[in-house]
Structures are given as C-alpha cells and as structure tokens.
Amino acid sequence: MIEMVLCDLCKKRKAVIKIRYAGLNLCKECLSKFVEQKVMLSLKRTGVLGKLSGKYLIIALSGGKDSINATYIMHKLSQEYDFKMKAVFVDEGIGEYSKQRRAIVMDLCKKLGIEYRIVSMKEEMGISTPEAVNILVKSRNSIKPCSVCGVFRRYLLNKVALDENADYVVTGHNLDDEVQTFIMSLIRGDIRSIAREACSLGYENDVPKLVSRIKPLYLVYERESLVYFITHGFKRISLSCPYARFSMRYVIREMINDLEYRRPGMKYRILALKERLGKDIRETVLSSVEMRHCKICGMPSSRDICRACELKELLVKLSQNY
Template identity: 40%
Template sequence: MKCSYCNREAVYYQRYSGKHLCRKHFTDFFEKKIRTVVKKYKMIETGDRIAIALSGGKDSTTLTKVLLELYGDRRDLEFLAITIDEGIEGYREKTLKIAKEITRSVGIEHYIASFEDNFSAKLDEIVKVGEKLPCSYCGVFRKYLLNKSARELSANKLATAHNLDDESQTILMNFINADIDRLARLIPQRDQEGLIRRIKPFMELYEKEIVTYGFLKGYPMIFDECPYSYFPVRAFVRDFIYELERKYPGRKISILRSLEKLAESLRITNPQIELSKCKICNEPTSQDLCQACKLVNELENKISIEHNEKLSLIKI
C-alpha cells in the first residue's frame, strides 16, 4: 500500500483518518502531534526544568527519546529523568537497565528513587502483608516519590507517558462510576505549592502509534506487564473502547474531547481544593495526612515499613 501523501510504501494505517502513512509521513505526523499538544496545553515553556517519569517501558522510553529529539536543543529548557524502583523482582531489573541506557544515550541526569530506600520496604514485601490490591500501594507511593523527587531536583514540570488509550479509559471509568471529582482532576489544574505540574505529551496519541514510532526509531521496547497488575474494571472498559474504536474509529479521541468540553463546567462544580501539608511528612495533601503516610501507618505494624524523612535519591 502506498502512502496517502507520497509515493513511498506505507508503514502505518491510521484508521480514524483513513490515511496510509510511510515512515517519513508517519514520523512527521507523530512529532507534529506532540508539538501541537505541547503548545495547546503550554506543557513546555521557556525556563522549564522538566523531569521525565521514566520507567524504561515502551511508552516512557519513547517519551524520553522524542522529547529530547524535539526539544533537547533548546537552551532555555532542562530535562532530567526519574525512575521509581518499586522493588519487583524479575520485572523492574530489565526496565531499569533500559532506562539507564536511554538517559545515557540522550545525555540527561538520571535519578532513581526506590521504595526500599524511602519506605524501607520493597513492593514485593508490601504486597505480602497489605490487605489492599498491590496497585493501591504502588500507585500512591510511586506518585508520591515522583512528585517529591521532581521537586527536590528543582523540576517545575513532571512529564508522564500517559497515552490516549490510558486517558480515554480513565475518563470513561470515572464517568461510568459517577466519580466526577476524579474526572475533574484530569483537567489541567492550576499550580499549587509543593505539587509539581504534570504534563502528558502523549495524551492525544494512540498506544499503537507510540509503539510504531518506537519501533521505527529502533528504540528498545519492553512490553512486559507488571506481575501485580490487576485492574478488572479498567480491563473491561479497555476492551469496550477497543471494540468501539474498531467499529467507529476516532472514539478514543472523542472521549477525550468530551472531557475537554466539560472542563469549563467541571471547574465550576468541582473547584480545586486548597492543599495543606501532611502533618507527618509535610507533602501537599487535601487532608490531614497524605495518602502515602496513611498507607505507611496501616502497614507499619505488619512490616517494618517507615517513611524516611529525607528523600533518598540515587543519581546514576
């Protein structure tokens, strides 16, 4: 099949646009989409020091590479990478290795924050005694460490590799569950003290597009799924959206547009809560204690978990 724009062989069929794209035109499309989204949401601005949440999986690897490719030459910007080591044997080692290779290849600072150094327990230990699902602990601790690390490293933005598939699933899940508060938190928020603004340059790109771009560029692509990953509702919604998109291409984007159109109203009904500081660790929270400290409290009698006062970050 020929490219819809030139005479070259197509490498990608973009179902929702009906376009066949060759390597050059696919790459152009992909990079232009990032530039457009970055501009639209003012994700990258002069003077920014941007921390990239780099797990070493396919999406964050591609994010790191492409951000440096597109914006790495700008002298008014700084980039660094943060990797969270949750302590998952047989899983994280592989991606950690890739993550190191990636930051070395693009030449940016790279820091690792581990659950073990910062909460005195690996996820492998936590899940043995915790009564919640593994993701409930991991999600809270990972976000906590990413935000705290980015701040301590003087970053003012935190880039994550969430893509259109992730976003449309999250939006639809929250809508179905009538969780309008969570829905509201997905729209761009004003800056609050202690909270590093998160940016998602991939939010309008299909997972398939990211994977294709990564392959075309020859990036190391790891597809392993976390052994603890268990999201039954999300999986159900994901399958529905997958079928929906297959039958009616473009639905993932239109779910995202729904949220955008609702953004203004959500700002009225669900104004951002003024954050205070956690009474234990001083991190920003809407309650007395932050979620991480609550979980640490819950777990500390069961294992010798504790919240290390000083953030432990390893520069590699």
C-alpha cells in the same frame, strides 16, 4: 507476489500502521512526523511550549514504550527550546521486571546523554511493591496492587521534582491512558477525579509543593506510540508487570478498543468530552476542596493525611494483624 500497502501521504514508502480514524495508512517517516506534530500541538495548546526556555524538567522514565518516546521527543526539543531535563526511574522492586527496565533506562540515558536518577521505592517508602502486595493478599484486602504502586510512584516523582527544584514533571501518559482513567472515574462516580484531571493537559497548578505536569503524548494513541517506538529501533522488554492483570484498567482497555474499532475516533471524542466536562465542573467541584498539606510528610493533599502516608500506615497495620 502480493502488492504492499503504500503510505497515503508520501505515496512512496511501505505503510506500517493504519490510522483508522483518519482513514490513512502511514509509513514510518510519516508516522514519526504525525506523532511529533501531535506532541507539538499538545504543548502549544497548553501554553507550555512558550514557557520552556530556561526551565528544568524531570521526566518520569519507566523504561516502557511511552516514557521512552516522551523522553526521546522532549530530548529532541530541548536544544531548540532551550530547557534542561533529568530522567527519574522509580524502582518498584518487582524482580526481573524492574531490573530489566532499569537497565533500559540507564542505557537510553547514556545514549542520549541525559542525566538520570534512580529512586528506590523500598528505600523511600519503606516498602517495595511486591512486599505491599504480599501484605494485601495475606490480609485479604481488596486494594489493588496498582493502587498502591501508582500512588507511591506519583508521590515519589513529585518529591524528587521538589528536591531537584524542577519546574515540571513530564510523564509518558498517552491518549488511551487518559481515556481509560476518565472512564474509570465515571464508573467509580468519582467526580473530583474528573474535575482534577481537567488540568492533566498541563495547566499550571497553583498548589504549593505540587509540581505541574506535562504530558507530551496526550494526543497520541497507544498504538501509534508503539509503532513509533518500534520504528525508532527502541528495545521493548519481554516481561509484563505481574500485577497489571488485577487492574480494572485491563477490562476498560478492551472495551474501549472494541468501541474504537466499531466507531473509529471514539477515543478522541471521549477525550474531548473529558476535557469539556472537567472544565465545566472544575470550579464547582474543586471550590469545596481545600488543598492543604499532609500532617505526616508535608506534601500537598486534600485531606489531613495524604493517600501515600495513609497507605503506608495501613500496610504497617495490616502486616501486624495476620
């Protein structure tokens, strides 16, 4: 009989994850505390924790592991820190993939007793993700599906948060997401994005009509998030987004995971660099960017027309030309 690896912290229970950068094998209870302590740390670091009392939070709940974890943990904190929250699911209309996640969102909200709101991309933006992809493919346009879907989803979340008069939008972005986004910005040479992302830890923004973000899982590795999710008995849908493989993120993710295996803690170091760099260049880079409001929809934008309206117009134009 082979002996099982025990938790390095409690020395009692069976380990379920190896945290390579910390040199620790952890059991499900100790991992749970570990993840929740990281959430508290990121909320404290940004000063958000002390401001939550009496606030109203919109939580972007996609039905994936990260947003479910973020919802579950924020819901646990909501009583102690006295804030209210509502979940929002943006239905992209991606067939069974969207349907299954919507069902999971409704089920979770009912179980936890959280109010929820379902927002249809087709109804709000006039087009679903598959329809947009179809137009892009037929017109041989190089814009990737995630670039449209992501812009529309962010746009709708902010719109709903404004409509609901919410103080914050909570998203399930984990440490891996943040590191990948940073590397993608570096590859594109997108210095503005790096400067803007400096505030992604939850700094208050002073842009009218742009609701401040909170990312509770900012310091949590995606792998830790998945094990937290599974050990809490949440259901994972069997389908993957059919368009994810077109994203550059896929390539970057593999590369970073490879680096992380060779040099444990690499992701943390990249995240630290991202924050440092972002803070240092923020003033210089963003002082030349004047935030205004989109001439079409009135939402915040650094240009005359926001990216969401620009994409909407482009899709209409493309659909008329093939």
